Amino acid sequence: MVDKVKIEQAVRLLLEGIGEDITREGLIDTPDRIARMCEEIYGGLGHEADQHLLKQFPVENNEIVLEKDITFYSMCEHHLMPFYGKAHLAYIPNGKVTGLSKLARTVEVYSRRPQIQERLTVQIADALERTLDPKGIMVMLEAEHTCMTMRGIKKPGSKTITTVTRGAFTEDKELQKMFLSMVKG
Amino acid sequence: MVDKVKIEQAVRLLLEGIGEDITREGLIDTPDRIARMCEEIYGGLGHEADQHLLKQFPVENNEIVLEKDITFYSMCEHHLMPFYGKAHLAYIPNGKVTGLSKLARTVEVYSRRPQIQERLTVQIADALERTLDPKGIMVMLEAEHTCMTMRGIKKPGSKTITTVTRGAFTEDKELQKMFLSMVKG
Ligand SMILES: Nc1nc2c([nH]c(=O)n2[C@@H]2O[C@H](COP(=O)(O)OP(=O)(O)OP(=O)(O)O)[C@@H](O)[C@H]2O)c(=O)[nH]1
């Protein structure tokens, strides 16, 4: 999917644009390195997490499953600068669960593209809903945006928190409180 | 110095290269936004900190001056990804001192360009040496590199520490220990 030749050309143009000497030793491999990096950090583009989440197992216990503190890194689509933090995913099974690592993979698929945090949160919830049809879903993301800390308004340490609820978590505020106390506890 | 037209062209190429739709709403202003951002984050390129550091005042007390925990953000020249952390600058005056904010400005001038941490550390020490001719200098930088945490080897939380000493700080290991205990204390 990634056109490395185009990316290398882009990086050379950008370096020239900021007034750098693209022939100096430290920069000589930068276009190639960034092209390889883009395959990794934008590797989720055009993919869905369904293939992962569809690895499922039947269960009888339909209590909350929470995977918390999933470290994630994404790229802000407004500045192409990293934002990163922790994702917390909970669902109430409807007779079936998915592998725990698949929850982390879901976060990764939707992180690895130019993103905004709100959409990332929704896309994770949508994927869980589509594949597991659970009785309830809650997704919370806490992140620091380098476009807020290192430039512009420059507020290091400020955090952006976004949540999405579905089903039982939307209807029952007590469930939301439980989620929050499990995440913080 | 910054050629915004070239940068905008570069960003469009990069977005195309990773397979993005550059006409979608979230990305439409990204080239212009990044061009403006580059003026800020690469704004130190071609500048030296001397003009700031040459604002000086005579002193009689020639004991260590330490400015610690100066938050800094720079861009790794190998991946054009942020690295950030704290800088600690100490010098032993030789009859004159500079304004404290000028030490932070020095860190900023050399951070705001494609960098590697070791060179950033040396450039800060060089500027202090050139302008203040102090009896000793010690500079220490502690930083997290997003190119190490979000891609490649993926080691979130790992830190890179670099130091440069000059004059009395090079000769006298006790002074280095004092610096470290003042920084950590
Ligand atoms: N809701 C939301 N906003 C975001 C995200 N990432 C991100 O850069 N933004 C915001 O997008 C907006 C872009 O605004 P802008 O077009 O005026 O660009 P700018 O760089 O001049 O803005 P700034 O200097 O205020 O950051 C900024 O307010 C920035 O904080 C995100 O994930 N979610």
Ligand SMILES: Nc1nc2c([nH]c(=O)n2[C@@H]2O[C@H](COP(=O)(O)OP(=O)(O)OP(=O)(O)O)[C@@H](O)[C@H]2O)c(=O)[nH]1
């Ligand atoms: N000494 C030093 N090395 C750095 C800095 N920033 C930075 O990316 N590097 C290193 O530069 C090297 C570039 O290596 P490479 O040409 O094989 O590129 P790569 O992206 O494939 O390497 P990687 O995947 O190991 O990070 C990496 O080892 C990376 O960690 C820095 O500030 N100082």
